[in-house]
Amino acid sequence: MRKKVAIIMGGFSSEYKISLKSGNVVYDYLDKEKYDAYRIHIFKDRWIYVDSNEKEFPVNRHDFSLKLNNQMVKFDCVFNAIHGTPGEDGLMQAYFKLLGIPQTSCGFYQAALTFNKRDLLSVLKAYGIKSAPSYYLNKGDKIDEKQIIDKVKLPCFVKANKSGSSYGITKVYKAEELKNAISLAYMEDDEIIIEGFLEGTEVSVGVIKYKGETTVLPITEIVTENDFFDYEAKYEGKSQEITPARISNEQEQNVTRIARTIYDVLKMNGFSRSEFIFIGEDPFLLEVNTTPGLTKESILPQQAKEAGIDLSQLFESAIEEALS
Known part of the structure; x- marks a missing residue:
């Protein structure tokens, strides 16, 4: 008997269009x-099922069910x-946990932690995971440019703490650029992380x-x-994504070990994609994504293809893992 699978897509953030693309690829390849x-x-404002004719039907949020042709559909x-948000920050994970419905991504705690860049880096520091020097701001805090620059140096990156796809990120070269960069980041989140620039090879694992x-x-x-791996570079062809990476054996062994350590230490499930920059042979962690892009051009599917795993196998494995 075929299993009924709800593919949730969209969301509340600036990334909703990318999510719709990912969700439709999953739908096509299942x-x-x-x-x-x-x-x-x-x-x-709405949770809806969209059928093959693009007709919309409301989803019952109390039990995540559908009524189609006078029949109740449970997943x-x-x-x-x-x-x-709400798929990568733990909200949907907690909702489905309460309803007892298996889902393919990590647990609600892991999602909330990894979505919060500041908290993630703080937790992993105890396990010897290296990261760039950083400075934290919350909306309403006084902005002291000298204190920030003394801590992280220039150039630096001003980032929304809880955001993805490089929304709310600016590379800052001069002190007078900081306030505008901070204002841009606050458009995405009320918390900011400012990080020192790391010069080296960037990889995704x-x-x-x-x-x-x-x-x-x-x-x-x-x-x-571009100046860094921004939205245009990620989604509009302004970058090369080379798999497998042109790195030394030692770099490969180090970043593989650390990526696995992060996954295991955090007790992860589902897909993850971690970003690092090498300083010499040592990888420095930038962030961890727990619902990475899933279009054919996205990085994780490219990596799976290189490993001999096609999209149908990748998606089926995630579902079977959740069901088990």
Whole structure:
């Protein structure tokens, strides 16, 4: 008997369009012989099922069910394809935990922790995970440019603390640019992290549960045409994503070990993609994404392909892992 799978997509953040693309790829590649797939759009003002004719039906938020043709539809599993809130910050994970519905991403605590860059880096520091020097601001705090620059130096990155796809990020070269960069970051979040610039090779490392095993995928090197790996570089072709990465054996061993350590220490499930910059042979962690992009051009699917895992296998493994 085919399992009923709800693919949730959309969300409340600036990343909702990217999420809709990811969700539709999951829908297209799921094995229809094994699964009945339902595209569920999650927005602040409505939760809806969108059928193959683009007709919309409301989702009952009390038990996450549908009424179609006078029949109640209950789901065996949820495939989480929401980037940003509420799919990547723990809200949907906690909701499904309360309802007892399995879902493909990590748990609610892990999602909330990894979505908060400041808290994540603080927790992992105790395990020897290196990161750039940083300075924290909350909305309303006094902005002391000298204190910030003394701590992180120039150039530096001003980032929204809880955001993805490089929304709310600015590379700052001069003290007088800080306030505008901070204002931009506050448009995405009321917390900010300002990090020192790290000069080195940037890589992305996918770690997943595949057929019950923690699996580190082939590493991707990021070479951007822009000043950094921003939205344009990620989604509009302004970068090269080279898999496998052109790094030394020692670098590969170090970053593979650290990416696996992060996944295991945090007791992760589902997909993750961690970003690092090498200083010499040592990887410095930038962030961890727990609902990474899933289009054919996205980094994690590229890595899976290099490992001999096609999209149907990748998505099926996530569902079976959640169901188990």
